[in-house]
Amino acid sequence: MLEILASGNHHITHLPSPSNDSKPISNKPNHLQILKKCTHLIQFKQAHAQIIKTPLHQSDTYLSKIIEGVVGFSDLIYARQVFDQITEPSTFAFNTMIRGYGTNDLGPEGIDLYIRMRHRGLIPDNFTYPFLLKACSGLKQGKGVHSLVVKDKRFSSEIHSLTSLMTFYCSFGDVGSARLLFDRMPQRNVVTWTGIIAGYVKQKRYKDGIELFNQMKNNGVEINELTLVSVLSASANLGALEIGQWVHEYIDQKRILLNPKLGAALIDMYAKCGHIDKAYQVFGTIPCKGVYVWNAMIGGLAMHGYGNEAIERFQEMQQNGIMPDRVTFIVVLSACSHSGLVEKGKEILLSMRKDFGIEPNIKHYGCFVDILCRAGLLNEAYEVIINMPMEPNAVLWGTLLNACAAAANVELAEAAMQRLMVLEPFNDGNYVLISNIYAATERWNDVGRVRKILKDRKISRNPGHSLIQVDNVVHEFMVGDGRHPCSEQIYGMLEKVAIIIKEWSL
DNA sequence: TTAGGGTTAG
Known part of the structure; x- marks a missing residue:
């Protein structure tokens, strides 16, 4: 095994004998380098099994390096077994384990280990807070770490800890707190800027994301492919083709390699902005088409x-x-x-x-229900909803309600609405739909009843809106909106389009 | 040994 892994000057014959070997690790580079060469966990474990027979390799430093390697392969159980062998784990060993838990969705274990680390009297270093905050991702109890960072004067202005803190707030959607931190940071770099832009994008605050991206450019901050992925996502969801095209040109100019995530974001942007031909073109140029790329194209x-x-x-x-x-x-x-x-x-x-x-999962069943609904098979859709292996959610009942509105099916619409009033009691759209169904079937008493519910529950009707980007400006329109300076021309054009559509459908 | 990314059903 080790022969396969050792190469060049580092050969198996350099392995230490199991006894009387007390030279420091630094003089024995082969073992660590052999481990570094392992590309698969099984290789790593086999190499470790060979090397660990020597007393030298039970040193804490060595075991910490083993943990680091295993954490890289995401085998946290194995890493923990090695960690537990260490009599006096260093901050480095704790950091590595906390990082491993944090990056493998085992945050609570990471937090627990941090507490144990402090009980042992170990002092966190500049790596500890970023790893700990990653472990706290999405967990509100991680807010306590904020005060730890603030109190620790060594890191209260340090860019990695503060950026991690900002990302932590983004991780449970509190982009407001993240922004407060961002605004007060003494230093910001590409990671900080990308982090806050991504935070806004995840919260669907695309316009804010784009605005920050413009500020980032104006501040002369370096832009990289991670930044561009979030910007593409924002422009895709805004239908802001020109911004997306700018990003594409930037990628070409700077000769940025289209990695699968960036490629997928570009395809998605073109598709969402209506240019499926361009999406296809980009798809053809991506050298390594991972599952993300195929998903975006499909x-x-x-x-x-x-x-x-x-x-x-x-x-x-x-x-x-x-x-x-x-x-x-x-x-x-x-x-x-x-x-x-x-x-x-x-x-x-x-x-x-x-x-x-x-x-x-429920999303797959949701798609299938949508397939049946769009095909007009409403009874079949209802059967799937009530017989599927999980509890139906508002999306499923909403799909059915929408389809019932198109088919004016009162019976099934009432069945769906009954559930939606519990699952989404304040979603004005559902009440509007059922009211429209009653109106279409001339059930005026029921229309009045729905109106009364809306009034009694103080549900405000949220008008629909749409967005379009022209010359780098995103214009937003509400239903019946007359505020736009070109409103008259817009409605004139809308009428013409409506006439053309009617002619086509005849 | 650090911090940041995409796609996903009404």
Whole structure:
């Protein structure tokens, strides 16, 4: 095993004998270098098993290095076993374990270890808070770490700890607190700026994200591919094609490699901004098409109504050796839904567990219900909702209610509304829909009853709105909005478009 | 040994 891993000057013959070897680690580079060369966990464990037989390698420093290696392979159980062998773990060893827990969604274990570290009288260093805050991601009890950082004068102005703190607030959606921290930071770099932009984007505050990106550019801060992924996501969701195109040109100019995540973001941006042809073009240029890239492309085709093409790409990705994931099935099922492919959708849903070992979740069932609803199969959709293996949520009942509005099906609409009044009691859209269904069937008493509920529960009706970007400015319109300076021309054009559509549909 | 990224059902 070690022979395979050792290369050049570092050969197996350099292994220390198991006894009487008390030279310091630094004089024995082979073992650590051999471990570094391991590309798979199994290799690493085998190499470790060989080396650990020597007394030298039971030193805390060495074991800490082992933990670091194993944490890199995400085997936290093995890492913990090694950690527990250390009689006097150093701050480095604690840091490494906390980092491992934090990056593997085992935050509470990381926090627990930090407490143990302090009980042992160890002082945190500049790495501890970033790792600990990562472990606290999404956990409100992590707010206590904020005061720890503030009190620790060594790090209360230190960029890594503060950026981690900012990201921690973003992790449970408190972008307001994150922004306060950001504004007060003595130093900011590309990571800090990207972190706050990503925070806004995750909260769907796309305009704020773009605004900060503009500020970042004006401040002359370096921009990298991580920044651009968030900016592309914001422009995609705003339909801000010009910003997205600027990013694309920047990528080309700076010769930034289209890694799978950046490539997927670019495809998604073009697809959401209406340019499926450009999305396809970008798709063709990405050298390593990971599952993200395929998902973005299939999702783009789905939203443009190219169901059969989406399914072809789904098959092609498998021929290319890429395993579909949960998201792939969501976008493929959504392709079936937008193209009326009922049987295909059913077949794909059934194949998830059977052929791919992926258990369908509520989103997959949601897509299938949508397939049935859009095909007008409302009774079948209702049957799926009440018989699926998990508790239906508001999205499922909302899908059915929407479909009932299109078909004026009062009976099923009432069944859906009954649940929605519990699940989403303040969603004005649902009340509007049921009221419209009653109106369409001339049930005026029921229309009045719904209006009274809206009034009694003080539910305000939230008007729909749409966004469009022209010449780098995003314009927002509400229903019946007349505030825009070009309102008259816009409505004039809208009427013309409506006439054209009517002519087409005749 | 540090901090930041995407896609996903009404």
